[in-house]
Amino acid sequence: MGRNVGGLDRELFQKTFSKVKASPKMYQEVIRMTEQRKPKRFIVRRLVVAALVLALAAALAMGANAATNGEFFNHVVTFVTTTVDGEMEIEVTADLGAITEDGMVFTVRDTGDGRKSYITYRDKNGNIITEEMDMDKEITIEKDGAVYGGGAGQDSAASQPNVEAESAQRAASNAG
């Protein structure tokens, strides 16, 4: 039949064992496992977005966004992410020099269970405010600073509750 090597037919050997294959299900499982290895990165992205939303909301509450003609995001200067004792912590330092005399620091903390997240920030009166964040929202920030958000599984910005408005309301109540 095929090439005989040392008394064994190599081609027959290859043809026979080419049928021994891993199942496609197993392959999918490996890909899924590697995707599951990145929850922190995902949380970081979402937390950064949430922090940005709150920063924007706070700025809006102070009328800053209007004053800067929607250029608020140009003033965000640093993002610091650290993991401390299994908790994800993000500091978003917004340079609000153009808006107020004092800078503002926002800290978003995830409890690690992927469900509860808290945002802590110092308001312009120096009070430390901690709020639970709803991290199940998909939030989109457009380049021009427009913010859209809503529940999981919904993809139309028009159909979503406006996070900007929600957050602005929340921040306004804290600031007030």
Next chain:
Amino acid sequence: MGDGEFAARAQQFADTIYRIAFHTCKNAADAEDIVQNVLLKLYRADKEFESEEHLRRWVIRVAVNESKKLVCSAWFRRSVPLEEYAESLEFSTPEESALFLAVMELPKKYRVPIYLYYYEGYPAKEAAALCGIKVSTMQTRLQRARERLKKKLTDEKER
């Protein structure tokens, strides 16, 4: 390794790893566990591979080692009848089926060497390096495996 590259590599090597694992443990469930372990090692490997062949050898070497580890561990408890598995492979000729069962009946120490030599095409010296054994040991194992296979397959034909 990026996700796209990993997905391509996983697809490229999954069957090779599975065959090596199957030659060691002789059952699909354990072989699939080994494939997962090896691919996850590949995913985590912070390593620059000089060439395709370098990567291939790395994967085979890790597959051989992971297979040995599983066989030695207390987890190695599961066993499915080989005939049942062979039927699921739908061999096109009785010769293929006979060869599969004959190879699987070889002692464990002969199965991976014979696979690396006859399927992957590695010469004895390279197969020895991949298995972490001496070249002379590899040559002896290949020779004995061939003799056993020839005898087994001849007996089968004569029946």
